[in-house]
Amino acid sequence: MEITTQHFLVLxxxxxxxxxxxxxxxxxxxxxxxxxxxxLNAANLSFVALGRHFGQINGxxxxxxxxxxxxxxxxxxxxxxxxxxxxxxxxxxxxxxxMKF
Amino acid sequence: xxxxxxxxxxxxxxxLIIMVTGMVVLIGDSCLKGWKSTKSxxxxxxxxGIAAAGFFALSRITEDSIIVFGGAVVIDSFSNGxxxxxxxxxxxxxxxxxxxxxxxxxxxxxxxxxxxxxTSGSMLMASANDLxxxxxxxxxxxxALYVLAGFARTDEKSEESALKYFLLGAFAAxxxxxxxxxxxxxxxxxxxxxxxxxxxxxxxxxxxxxxxxNPMLMAGIALLLVGLGFKAGLxxxxxxxxxxxxxxxxxxxxxxxxxxxxxxxxxxxxVFNAFxxxxxxxxxxxxxxxxxxxxxxxxxxxxxxxxxxMLAYSSIAHAGYLLVGVCAMAGNPRAHDTALGAILxxxxxxxxxxxxxxxxxxWLSKRGHDCTTMNDLKGLAKTDPTAAYTMLIxxxxxxxxxxxxxxxxxxxxxxxxxxxxxxxxxxxxxxxSIISVYYYLKVVWTMxxxxxxxxxVEGRATSSFGVNVTVGLSAIGxxxxxxxxxxxxxxxxxxxxIMRP
Numbered sequence: 001m002e003i004t005t006q007h008f009l010v011l012x013x014x015x016x017x018x019x020x021x022x023x024x025x026x027x028x029x030x031x032x033x034x035x036x037x038x039x040l041n042a043a044n045l046s047f048v049a050l051g052r053h054f055g056q057i058n059g060x061x062x063x064x065x066x067x068x069x070x071x072x073x074x075x076x077x078x079x080x081x082x083x084x085x086x087x088x089x090x091x092x093x094x095x096x097x098x099m100k101f
Numbered sequence: 102x103x104x105x106x107x108x109x110x111x112x113x114x115x116x117l118i119i120m121v122t123g124m125v126v127l128i129g130d131s132c133l134k135g136w137k138s139t140k141s142x143x144x145x146x147x148x149x150g151i152a153a154a155g156f157f158a159l160s161r162i163t164e165d166s167i168i169v170f171g172g173a174v175v176i177d178s179f180s181n182g183x184x185x186x187x188x189x190x191x192x193x194x195x196x197x198x199x200x201x202x203x204x205x206x207x208x209x210x211x212x213x214x215x216x217x218x219x220t221s222g223s224m225l226m227a228s229a230n231d232l233x234x235x236x237x238x239x240x241x242x243x244x245a246l247y248v249l250a251g252f253a254r255t256d257e258k259s260e261e262s263a264l265k266y267f268l269l270g271a272f273a274a275x276x277x278x279x280x281x282x283x284x285x286x287x288x289x290x291x292x293x294x295x296x297x298x299x300x301x302x303x304x305x306x307x308x309x310x311x312x313x314x315n316p317m318l319m320a321g322i323a324l325l326l327v328g329l330g331f332k333a334g335l336x337x338x339x340x341x342x343x344x345x346x347x348x349x350x351x352x353x354x355x356x357x358x359x360x361x362x363x364x365x366x367x368x369x370x371x372v373f374n375a376f377x378x379x380x381x382x383x384x385x386x387x388x389x390x391x392x393x394x395x396x397x398x399x400x401x402x403x404x405x406x407x408x409x410x411m412l413a414y415s416s417i418a419h420a421g422y423l424l425v426g427v428c429a430m431a432g433n434p435r436a437h438d439t440a441l442g443a444i445l446x447x448x449x450x451x452x453x454x455x456x457x458x459x460x461x462x463x464w465l466s467k468r469g470h471d472c473t474t475m476n477d478l479k480g481l482a483k484t485d486p487t488a489a490y491t492m493l494i495x496x497x498x499x500x501x502x503x504x505x506x507x508x509x510x511x512x513x514x515x516x517x518x519x520x521x522x523x524x525x526x527x528x529x530x531x532x533x534s535i536i537s538v539y540y541y542l543k544v545v546w547t548m549x550x551x552x553x554x555x556x557x558v559e560g561r562a563t564s565s566f567g568v569n570v571t572v573g574l575s576a577i578g579x580x581x582x583x584x585x586x587x588x589x590x591x592x593x594x595x596x597x598x599i600m601r602p
Contacts, residue, residue: 009286016279023272032268039275046282054295059285062233062298066278069240073271076247080263083254093268096261099344 008049016042027093029081033074040070109169112176115154115184116224119191122150123217130210143210144199144567147217151192158184162591172299173231179441180228182592183367186449187227187360191220193456193575194356196567201352201463207253215252216356219245223364227371232281232298232325235368239277239332242364243270246357250349262348269331269341277328280321287318300375307378314379322376322383326390329372333365335390335424336397339417343401346413351471354409355459358416359452366423370444373431380431388428388526394421395533403540409473411540412458415499418537419451425530426514429521436521442593443513449592450498450506450582457575458495461488464568478544480553489548491576498579500541501534505583513593 015038022035044063051059085091110117126143133139158181166177194216202208222241229235247270251263281298291297291306307314314322327338334342346354376383398418405411423444430440465472465481465488472478482489498505511534518527582589 012282016275019275023268029264029268033271036268036271036275039272040278043275043278043282046279046286050282050286050296054289056292056295058295058298062281062285065233065237069237069274072240072244073267073274076244077267077271080247080251080260080267083251084260084264087255087257087260096264098258098261099347 005049005053009046012042012045012049015039015045029084029091029093030078032093033077033081037070037074040066108167109174112167112169113174113225113228115158115181115188116221116228118150118154118157119188119217119221119224122147122154123214123221125150126210126217127214130214140203140208140210141199143213144195147195147213148192150217151188151195151220155185155188155192158188163594168230168301170234172301173234174225174228175230175301176228178594179370179445180224180367182445183227183363183448184224185592186363186445186452187220187223190356190359190363190452190456191216193460193571194352194360196571197355197456197460197463198352199567200565201350201466201568204466204469205253205350207350209252212249212252215245215249219243219249219356220360223360223367226364227367229368229371230300232284232300232372235372236274236277236281239328239364239368240274242361243274243332246270246353246361249353249356250345252353253350256348256350258348259350260348262345265341265348266345273328273331273338275328276324276331280324280326280328283317283321283324285321287315287321300371304375304378307376312378312381314382318379319382323386325372326383326386329365329369330390333362333369333420333424334417335420336393336417337390339394339397342417343405343410343413346416347407347410347473351409351459351463351466351473354413355456355463358412358459359455362416362420362423363448363452366420366427366444366448369424369427370430370441373427377431384428384431387424387431388523391421391424391428391526392529394418394424395530396421396536399533399536399540402537405540406476407474408462408478408544409459411544412455415537415540416455418533419447419499421533422511422514422530423447423451425518425523425526428523428526429514429517432523433521436517439520440514440517443510443517445592446513446586446589447510449589450510450579453575453578453582454495454498454507457572457579458492458499460568460572460575461492461495464488464565464572475544475547476554478548479551481548484553491572492548493545494576494579496541496544498583500538502538503583504580506579506586508583509586 019035019039023032026032047059047062130143162178162181168175219242222238225238247267250266251260253259285296285298288296288306291302330338398414402411402414426440426444429436462472498507501507501511
């Protein structure tokens with residue numbers, strides 16, 4: 001069976017959905033963040049597949065941008081998580097609950 | 102340097118100045134760490150950079166639109182007008198922070214650098230003409246704001262707000278990027294055989310296909326709306342707003358409430374301006390969001406005891422009013438320009454009042470005690486009449502009482518909405534505004550008609566030039582532009598050069 005662009009798009013939709021579900025059900029900020037990365041990479045996969053399908057370089061180029069942004073987010077996010085771990089000795093999202101409506 | 106690059110760089114000069122100033126402050130501050138007045142120097146350099154960028158943005162406000170960087174960035178009066186509002190926000194955030202951060206033992210030069218970086222991001226959002234540029238601009242804005250929210254490293258609430266903002270912001274970024282990918286796929290044939298993320302090309306493509314949209318494009322627009330809705334704090338996606346606003350240091354909250362919202366709405370205007378040819382498919386969703394946001398924000402604000410939290414919910418409600426303006430812009434070509442002018446005017450008024458009311462909270466904050474709750478404000482009119490009556494002006498403006506800038510902002514959006522023939526949504530805006538009067542006046546009542554008790558802040562707590570200037574300018578602007586709104590005509594006209602759908 002030949003692998004077509006549609007297969008890539010379906011795979012990326014599945015990855016994206018898995019990422020969303022992961023963010024909603026997981027309780028560890030690092031795992032949540034990994035799921036966010038999964039969502040971003042699902043988008044990247046779509047970009048690459050569509051760029052190849054269209055014969056355009058744009059798709060590949062966008063992925064580089066998205067990767068750079070994701071790297072910047074990781075550095076800030078892990079910094080925040082480390083700061084919280086230092087003061088709480090735990091990073092369970094259920095224990096970070098000082099403010100509620 | 103490649104000579105062809107010069108016009109491009111000149112076009113984005115205000116944004117570039119802000120970015121470079123940010124880097125200078127960041128490096129300069131760490132090089133001069135030992136010196137006593139480094140922090141005031143950082144603040145002064147920041148203000149000089151903002152003034153220079155503001156000068157260039159103002160000098161170009163009437164020029165026609167120019168498209169640079171291969172169509173990725175558009176500079177028109179809308180982006181210059183938004184840039185001016187954003188620069189004012191950054192200047193106020195700098196002035197508010199100077200003494201406040203010192204009192205909290207947080208006087209780090211990084212604050213000013215981060216404010217500048219996020220301002221450059223939001224300025225870029227206002228001039229993005231390509232969805233990828235928009236995505237990167239949003240991330241420049243957000244990543245700096247995540248750090249700012251957690252700026253009080255030792256304060257658990259501040260850390261918590263940073264974590265919440267970061268996780269939900271990154272989640273929203275995922276939706277945004279996937280939405281952009283789907284739009285790229287859904288516009289096949291827009292650029293040669295391939296798809297595009299360029300808003301001009303998307304708009305042309307949609308007109309040529311006679312407004313028929315395919316499922317992939319529709320899903321893309323929906324995900325894009327979710328992503329932008331998170332940033333703007335629209336109701337089903339607003340959960341982070343109150344927590345982040347409450348936990349972040351007050352000067353950061355003021356900056357976030359104004360700067361991030363202005364950037365997000367500039368982006369929403371740009372994006373949905375391009376999607377107007379297929380507005381029948383998404384306008385109803387935007388209208389539902391507007392109504393939910395107005396009522397959700399106002400009803401939840403009523404029960405708040407914390408003033409910062411109350412202002413957070415009120416900022417959600419104001420996002421709803423702005424969304425009414427966006428609906429009017431998209432709903433009817435006749436109302437297009439009026440609605441855009443109204444949105445810009447509203448953003449300006451909202452910025453003044455937000456900086457002013459958070460400025461009052463900073464004014465009343467003492468070393469070791471932040472003024473945040475209603476209890477802190479009890480009987481303030483007796484202990485500190487100046488603060489109480491200035492706060493009164495801001496509350497009346499937020500509620501939209503005549504003779505304040507907030508009234509004219511609401512009036513113009515209301516007019517635009519009626520002009521677009523969206524009577525139902527205009528009426529729900531009026532009803533929501535009436536509900537909001539209750540909790541704004543509750544603050545006034547607490548300040549003026551309750552007796553002070555032990556909790557009330559006594560007299561002027563922090564005497565700071567920066568806070569005085571911010572609160573004073575916002576109060577004067579609030580009344581002046583409320584009585585003479587035509588002085589802001591240049592901002593309202595600024596929308597006339599935005600790309601037509």
